[in-house]
Amino acid sequence: MKTSTALVTGASSGIGSVFARELVKDGYTVTCVARNEDKLKDLVGEIGSEHRYLRADLADEAQRQIVCEDIRESQYSLLVNNAGYGIYDRFTTIAIDKSNHLIEVNLKALVQLSHVFLKNSKPGDALINVSSVLSLLPYPGGAVYSATKAFVTNFTEALWYEHKDKE
Numbered sequence: 001m002k003t004s005t006a007l008v009t010g011a012s013s014g015i016g017s018v019f020a021r022e023l024v025k026d027g028y029t030v031t032c033v034a035r036n037e038d039k040l041k042d043l044v045g046e047i048g049s050e051h052r053y054l055r056a057d058l059a060d061e062a063q064r065q066i067v068c069e070d071i072r073e074s075q076y077s078l079l080v081n082n083a084g085y086g087i088y089d090r091f092t093t094i095a096i097d098k099s100n101h102l103i104e105v106n107l108k109a110l111v112q113l114s115h116v117f118l119k120n121s122k123p124g125d126a127l128i129n130v131s132s133v134l135s136l137l138p139y140p141g142g143a144v145y146s147a148t149k150a151f152v153t154n155f156t157e158a159l160w161y162e163h164k165d166k167e
Ligand SMILES: NC(=O)c1ccc[n+]([C@@H]2O[C@H](COP(=O)([O-])OP(=O)(O)OC[C@H]3O[C@@H](n4cnc5c(N)ncnc54)[C@H](OP(=O)(O)O)[C@@H]3O)[C@@H](O)[C@H]2O)c1
Pocket: 009, 010, 011, 012, 013, 014, 015, 016, 033, 034, 035, 036, 037, 039, 056, 057, 058, 059, 082, 083, 084, 085, 086, 105, 130, 131, 132, 133
């Protein structure tokens, strides 16, 4: 039987590291993606050397391409787009570069990785995009963050309809 394989973004901490550990318990071979190499090394040391990490800054187009190439070549059965973060302040107080960086990570990387994954996916493969309850709420003080998550929820539900017959 073919081994189930997964790539988890934002696996170096929080929800992503829990995804990685739980997927290992479910028999997946996992590739962990994030920027912090020390944390990724520690995680792979804990979950086992059959798993691997790929250090990448998903805000950087060239590094996103390396992750896309890995997805194309490795033919994962599951992609977990979990990497993301929030900035909380009045919109005009936040430097526009910071909001753009948030959009790169929470949106552009997620769309790009979803595209390469689904283009190469087979029946039975799965895509998980981590959103937030804030996707359902306009959130003064977190306007760009909640809007990125509204995009993620809307986008992911549309993809589900487009791909449900592939199961
Ligand atoms: N915690 C909550 O209450 C909550 C609620 C709803 C939704 N969420 C969502 O859940 C996801 C995970 O959040 P969390 O709470 O687990 O946060 P976290 O502990 O801060 O983890 C965020 C992960 O994203 C990675 N990441 C951030 N920027 C990145 C970049 N430029 N390139 C690659 N990786 C990057 C971080 O790794 P490095 O720093 O090593 O790169 C880290 O592994 C996020 O999408 C968040 O919006 C969280």
